[in-house]
Amino acid sequence: MTLDLFAATDPYQPIAPGAMLLHGFALADADAILADVQAIAARAPFRRMFTPGGQAMSVAMSNCGSLGWISDRHGYRYVAADPDSGQPWPPLPPRLLRLAGAAAERAGFPAFVPDACLINRYAPGTRMSLHQDRDEQDFTQPIVSVSLGLSVTFLFGGLARSDKAARLTLSHGDVLVWGGPARLRFHGVLPLLDGRHPATGACRINLTFRKAG
Template sequence: MDKEVIGPGACVLRGFVDDPAEMVRAIADIAASAPFRHLSTPSGAPMRIAMTNCGRVGWVNVRSGYGYAEVDPLTGHSWPSMPAIFTRLATHAAAEAGFADYTPDVCLINRYTVGSSLHMHKDRNGFLKDMPVVSVSLGLPATFRFGGQGNGEPPRSIPLVNGDVVVWGGPSRMNYHGVLPLEAGVHPLTGNTRFNLTFRAGVVKPAPRLGSKTG
């Protein structure tokens, strides 16, 4: 495992996932209870990335935009429990990056297909800002964009492959980040798909009212 520093409190842990196949199997089990869905953008258009969640809360559409909810609006049930392999990985990765005593509350699972991307944004809703974000890449490679906090600092383009983990916290916790459009390819584990697991900890308050736009 190589640790590549990309900013203060931010790093890429190359090849950190010991068993990517077990992680993908866990994703399939989660999706059997909480199916992947396409959330809506503020304009009402469906996002190209499909998403599901596991853990205490999940990221959903709410009437004012987006937020966290304890119940899956698609099924009416609580989100699937976070698999132990997910919790161990996120806790271990955070510790390797210098953040001890980290236990994730939620894992957002994004499914990318060819051409799908994620616009530059900050993770600032519903969670304590002193907790880092842990992001796991599985399957097809992607280009992660990681920049400043609106101060004119240009973002960096960081290639990520199957098993890489990015952690950012501390002074970099509120950095802008995104993913460039996924290029065509076939991965032996996931086919023409990339999965991204985003772990967050320190939930503040779930969304009180849910919208109905899930794509």
């Protein structure tokens, strides 16, 4: 089932207990956010990480904040320094902190202050398989996900991998927040379709804010 939220009267749509899609919430700041992403990537370039099994991930990744998420043969985890440079990850820009906090509050999670932002760059054909975000210390804190550039079909499943997943269209400027009873729901992204967006070209940029430490 694909949820068509573009025609909804209220652009802020609950999609499950603890989960809300904020259509267009980041649109006004999109250009400035992309400039922040460009500055972050200049210090911590996008790279394709490896799974513990040694397979290269299709999505290119970077991080900002006091902690950054990495994957390698030793597993999935958060670390304070970029393993490629040995330097601390770039700090979270104030604009991004404000956006994440405001989106979380609008979805019912006040006082959210993330310490990690994983930045994913999707090229056409790349995808993210169903997974849970379980590497954080405190599951009472929500996940805030910002979509920029090409639209994508997001899969929002249940608490078991086998549960049927709803399909959500995430477009430029949309923000998805999930926490509380939805915090450990499986989620993923179908392969990105070919296309070009005026703001990002032939890619999608996704910023995922977490309280990791």
